[in-house]
Amino acid sequence: MRNQDIAKIFYEIAFFLAMEEIPFKPSAYEKAALSLETLADDAEDVYKKGGIKALEEIPGVGESIAEKIAEYLKTGKIKEYENLKKEMPVDIKELSAVEGLGPRMIRDLYEGLKIKNLQDLEKAAKIGQVRNLPNFGEKTEQNILQGIEFLKRTKGRFLLGEIIPAVDEILENLKSLKEVKKISPAGSVRRMKETIGDADILITSSNPKKVIDYFVSMPGIVKIWGQGPTKASIRLEKGFDVDLRVLPENQFGSALQYFTGSKEHNIALRKIAIEKGFKLNEYGLFKGKKIIACKTEEEVYKALGLSYIEPELRENTGEIETALKNKLPKIVGYQDIKGDLHIHSNWNGGLNSIEEIAEAAQEMGYEYIGISDHTKFLIIEHGLDEKRLLQQRKEIEKLNSRFKILNSKFRILQGCEANILADGSIDIKDEALAKLDYVIAGVHSQLKMGRKEMTERIIKAMRNLNVDIISHPTGRIIQRREEYEIDFDEILKVAKETKTILEINSSLSRLDLKDINIRKAVAAGVKMAINADSHHFDYLRFLNLGISQARRGWAEKKDIINTQPLDKLLKFFK
DNA sequence: GCTATGGATAGCCTAGCATCCCAATGCTA
Numbered sequence: 001m002r003n004q005d006i007a008k009i010f011y012e013i014a015f016f017l018a019m020e021e022i023p024f025k026p027s028a029y030e031k032a033a034l035s036l037e038t039l040a041d042d043a044e045d046v047y048k049k050g051g052i053k054a055l056e057e058i059p060g061v062g063e064s065i066a067e068k069i070a071e072y073l074k075t076g077k078i079k080e081y082e083n084l085k086k087e088m089p090v091d092i093k094e095l096s097a098v099e100g101l102g103p104r105m106i107r108d109l110y111e112g113l114k115i116k117n118l119q120d121l122e123k124a125a126k127i128g129q130v131r132n133l134p135n136f137g138e139k140t141e142q143n144i145l146q147g148i149e150f151l152k153r154t155k156g157r158f159l160l161g162e163i164i165p166a167v168d169e170i171l172e173n174l175k176s177l178k179e180v181k182k183i184s185p186a187g188s189v190r191r192m193k194e195t196i197g198d199a200d201i202l203i204t205s206s207n208p209k210k211v212i213d214y215f216v217s218m219p220g221i222v223k224i225w226g227q228g229p230t231k232a233s234i235r236l237e238k239g240f241d242v243d244l245r246v247l248p249e250n251q252f253g254s255a256l257q258y259f260t261g262s263k264e265h266n267i268a269l270r271k272i273a274i275e276k277g278f279k280l281n282e283y284g285l286f287k288g289k290k291i292i293a294c295k296t297e298e299e300v301y302k303a304l305g306l307s308y309i310e311p312e313l314r315e316n317t318g319e320i321e322t323a324l325k326n327k328l329p330k331i332v333g334y335q336d337i338k339g340d341l342h343i344h345s346n347w348n349g350g351l352n353s354i355e356e357i358a359e360a361a362q363e364m365g366y367e368y369i370g371i372s373d374h375t376k377f378l379i380i381e382h383g384l385d386e387k388r389l390l391q392q393r394k395e396i397e398k399l400n401s402r403f404k405i406l407n408s409k410f411r412i413l414q415g416c417e418a419n420i421l422a423d424g425s426i427d428i429k430d431e432a433l434a435k436l437d438y439v440i441a442g443v444h445s446q447l448k449m450g451r452k453e454m455t456e457r458i459i460k461a462m463r464n465l466n467v468d469i470i471s472h473p474t475g476r477i478i479q480r481r482e483e484y485e486i487d488f489d490e491i492l493k494v495a496k497e498t499k500t501i502l503e504i505n506s507s508l509s510r511l512d513l514k515d516i517n518i519r520k521a522v523a524a525g526v527k528m529a530i531n532a533d534s535h536h537f538d539y540l541r542f543l544n545l546g547i548s549q550a551r552r553g554w555a556e557k558k559d560i561i562n563t564q565p566l567d568k569l570l571k572f573f574k
Numbered sequence: 575g576c577t578a579t580g581g582a583t584a585g586c587c588t589a590g591c592a593t594c595c596c597a598a599t600g601c602t603a
Contacts, residue, residue, distance in 0.1 A: 023586090026575095028586090032576085059576095061576085062575060100600090102601050134594090135594065136593090139592085139593060143592095377590095378589090446590080448591090
């Protein structure tokens with residue numbers, strides 16, 4: 001599947017064209033890129049079957065882009081892209097990752113100071129060259145330096161949501177080998193940390209050599225760091241490393257425990273082992289030379305006097321003490337979600353009709369969904385006004401009555417994602433909000449506010465009797481933007497008081513609330529909803545990332561409102 | 575450069591905000 005690679009090139013072409021201020025073309029390329037990213041079929045298959053004409057059937061792909069796809073499939077390159085890169089040899093991915101830097105500024109930095117990458121940029125900003133460029137100033141220079149600092153702190157790590165599909169693909173590939181008996185991801189991937197350094201995979205096999213040889217010859221590998229009789233390490237085209245270990249069958253449990261970590265969790269466990277006169281390592285739990293436990297993780301934890309600890313909890317943040325007392329919560333499961341409440345449809349720039357989304361949701365086994373399109377303040381997203389909300393209601397009612405006729409219990413709720421304006425008011429009239437099944441409200445503008453102001457702004461929204469859920473409550477973008485300045489404890493207090501639900505947004509770069517804040521919310525008795533915030537039904541499945549975040553935050557089924565069937569769910573809304 | 579409409583051409587691409595420079599530009603949702 002090379003769709004992602006082609007999409008990436010189109011995104012870069014769009015950026016280059018935007019740098020030259022060419023109108024319309026950038027968005028045409030972006031649209032085609034998005035379309036390829038979410039295309040179920042392999043573009044190569046499409047081309048082989050039906051040629052250029054078939055490629056043109058892909059939404060957003062016309063004659064010219066179809067030819068470029070074909071060119072890439074034939075030659076591995078797109079000439080126009082190569083030329084653009086030659087003309088403006090800048091690292092777009094790196095530079096545009098700095099918050100506040102867009103095409104024009106990156107062009108000006110290159111033309112004025114020959115800045116090609118982050119290193120050049122930091123050097124120039126530090127000696128005060130950037131401020132002297134036209135349209136730049138001291139303030140912008142400061143913002144750039146802060147942006148670079150922020151990037152550095154998170155360097156070399158990848159988003160969980162970027163890694164998981166690649167790891168799943170490798171796991172599936174390895175499973176096809178008959179020499180592979182047990183297989184599992186380990187490390188931070190298994191703990192579902194929000195960012196991942198590299199991926200670890202454990203396998204049991206009686207023929208390690210065969211497994212290793214197969215592993216290092218998989219497609220998509222750009223470098224083999226090392227390859228031995230029981231382990232190998234590779235780098236994928238996507239830029240991250242994967243380590244593989246092959247073990248004998250009976251060591252799987254202790255090895256999985258050891259390699260899942262975290263380091264801090266394991267250190268604490270080993271201390272307990274020593275206190276009990278044991279020794280714990282990747283080969284097992286030992287008393288002297290006698291093996292006490294090694295086959296399964298459960299066995300290892302039990303032998304140490306602990307209840308089983310789910311991988312998502314293993315960060316040495318109290319889980320070991322709690323497990324010693326057998327008091328760990330039964331955290332929410334990956335199959336517990338009954339419906340998704342934050343979904344955008346083509347009514348506001350999403351890609352699918354409500355009907356298509358409902359179909360996809362039913363296939364996923366959901367009992368209900370909530371359509372929550374943007375409202376009018378977000379003009380770029382074609383936000384709905386009061387009148388359009390009413391029209392949408394009619395469409396939803398029509399679909400619901402069809403479900404009733406078909407004797408299906410599946411239902412569509414109508415919500416919206418309204419905007420919390422700077423003064424805390426909502427951009428849709430209360431009468432219109434009251435007609436919806438529920439209301440999500442979120443901050444989408446004026447993100448840089450003082451702590452007191454921003455806290456008051458969100459609190460005012462929570463006190464609105466029509467607002468049920470606050471979307472992405474802290475506004476962070478992983479590796480890119482810090483949370484807003486807010487008094488989160490105060491937010492929790494008012495959420496509890498007003499029975500406002502806080503969202504766990506599963507969008508791969510948000511995961512907002514994050515684990516620590518979820519744990520605080522659980523402790524404060526504030527209810528949460530895990531939502532995908534998807535603009536295309538393919539992304540509904542990313543809800544798993546939100547569930548993992550909830551699990552890392554020790555949330556139980558009862559803390560999450562959309563684990564409940566429809567009749568009980570409705571009771572949570574004001 | 576794509577799509578829709580009508581067969582070659584129009585339309586797409588907004589609003590608020592910060593910053594820079596004092597009216598305009600670029601970024602972000």
